[in-house]
Amino acid sequence: MIIKRIIHPTRKPKPGSIALFTTVSSPASPPPDPLISDAVSILTHHRSKSRWSTLRSLHPYGFTPSQFSEITLRLRNNPHLSLRFFLFTRRFSLCSHDVGSCSTLIHILARSRLKSHASEVIRLALRLADDEDEDEDRVLKLFRSLIKSYNRCGSAPFVFDLLVKSCLDSKEIDGAVMVMRKLSSRGISLQISTCNALVSEVSRRRGASNGYKMYREVFGLDDVIKVDEGTKKRLGKVKPNANTFNSMMMSFYREGETEMVERIWREMEDEVGCSPNGYSYCVLMExxxxxGLMSGAEKIWEEMKVKGVVFDVVAYNTMIGGLCSNLEVKKANELFREMGLKGIECTSLTYEHLVNGYCKVGDVESALVVYREMKRKSFEAEGLTIEALVDGLCGRDRDRVVEAxxxxxxxVRESEFYPSRKCYELLIKRLCEEGMMERALNIQAEMVGKGFKPSQETYRAFIDGYGIAVDEKTSALLAIEMAESLKLRAEEES
Incomplete structure (x- = not known):
């Protein structure tokens, strides 16, 4: 089948649809089928309560897929009725649906923007394509069927966006890319949201570098022609937006390739001419x-002010977190106060950044003040934040181990906190050093209950603790138990 892109020369398309595809030769129209006219009449003129029972009684053997398609085509201005008819035939097994009959319904639902219903039928069609022919790629088979029925159904290009998104939802990236390429070869572009979804999914599943390659292909950035000396024109029809670049920058950031984040930022402004939004600035600051380039982050912060970008809680959290991570807690606290003056509500992340920052610089008292304020506002701290406080209390002020x-x-009681082995061992070690053996034993019992077997560090803490308490007998017994436990564990691992 040879397919080419045209705009119908004689008939004005209906709003929301345009004739994009045609075939060189079209098959002759089949003779009128009384069954089809009868079914359409029943569906359109009977009351909703009687139409289904009437259909079943007059057509007990149901309909062929081609008959279903023809009936549905005549109902295309009533997509909800078309869908109910489809569900009716499925429920009572009145039609052995195939890819072709599903394609007709997909077009009708898509042109009416019934996205979720159209996507459900696409997923069914893909399953049917698998059953019909295992040798042909199922996405390609459905794509060809949609093209074949496109003009007759008065469809809209949006139907292919739904196909691509359905492929991405079912993790069929190759199928989604194939559809994009076949459409692109005919000069047809997907919607920007679909393009972004494709780039994002490739980045997530195949790495940021492959996502970047897909971005350049989807938006036609490498398909350029010279207009005159020193100038170029991009052939791609859809222009990337800030969300496109935000997605790619985040992908590279997660993979630790921060230099690529800067490169994409420059490309966003220089090559494509896209204006960054507030989230874009946050990713670059992050x-x-x-x-550790806080001067660069602060420069971006100032640029946001100059350009009038609205500072939201995400922007403040990003900067506060960066300053705390780089031990500039004083500046972070100034931004925290600025948030309050501007009426920007803090989140649990704001407090956690400050708690961790104060712990890093050894100011446990300030960290505790922030932590208590956080609890008063009913925020729950992450496990790492609590462990940072425990480490601060135990590591620098051993006499505060009970408080820790x-x-x-x-x-554990209030927020379902699950201490790590490191947290348990630190508490046990400090309690033993303070001679609080009974309390240390209680924590060790809780530790075992959480599935952590005593380690050499745990045994050593108890041995030293009982030694300090002048209980040499218990200390010696623990030394023997530790040796036996370590020997048994070594045998199990070997």
């Missing part, structure tokens, strides 16, 4: 913060 133990106990 990349600078991750590399109570904090962990409260967090």
């Amino acid at each position: 990349a600078y913060c991750a590399r 133990a109570e904090m962990v106990k409260d967090a």
Whole structure:
């Protein structure tokens, strides 16, 4: 079948649809089928309560896929009725639907923007394509069927966006790329949201570098022609937007390729001429913060002010987190106060950044003040934040180990906090050093209950603790138990 892109020369297309495809030769129209006219009449003129029972009684043997398609075509101005007819034939097994009959309904639902229903039928059609012919790619088979019935159904290009998104939802990236390429070869572009979804999914599943390659292909950035000396024209029809670049920058950031984040930022402004939004600035600031380049992050912050970009809680959290990670807690606290003055509500992440920042610089008292304010506002701290406080209390102020133990106990009770092995071992070690053996034993019992077997560090803490408490007998017994436990564990691992 030879397919080419045209606009119908004699008939004005209906709103929302345009004749994009035609075939060199079209088959002759089949003679009128009384069954089809009868079914259409029943569906359109009978009351909703009687039409289905009438259909079943007059047509007990149901309909062929081609008959279903013809009936549905005559109902295309009533897509909800077309869908109910489809569900009726499925429920009572009155039609052995194939890819062709599903394609007709997909077009009708798509042209009426019934996205979710059209997507459900696409998924069914893909399953049927698998059953019909295992040798042909099922996405390609459905794509060809949609093209074949496109003009007759008065469809709209949006139907192919639904096909691509359905492929992405079912993790069929190759199928989605194939559809995009076949449409592109005919000068047809997907919607920007579909293009972005394709780039994002490729980045997520195949890496940021492949996502970047897909971005350049989808938007036709490498398909250029010279207009005159020193100038070029991009052939791609759809222009990438800020969301396109935000997605790619985040993908590279997650993979630790912060330099690529900067490259894409420059490309967004220089090559494509797209204006960044607030989230774009946040991703770039995050990349600078991750590399410890706070001067670069602060420069971006100032640029946002100059350009009038609205500072939201995401922007503040990004900058506060970067400053705290790089031990500039004083500046972070200034931004925290600025948020309050501007009436921007903090999130749990805002407080966690500050708690961790204060712990890093050894100011546990300030960290506790922020943590208590966080709890008053009913925010729950992440496990790493609580463990940072425990480490601060135990590591620098050994006499505050009881306070740390109570904090962990409260967090476990109130917010389903699950301490790590490191957290348990630190508490046990400090309690043993303070001679609080009974309390250390209670925490060790809780640790075992959570599935953590005693390690050499745990045994050593108890051995030293009982030694300090002048209980040499218990200390010696623990030393023997530790040796036996380590020997048994070594045998199990071997």
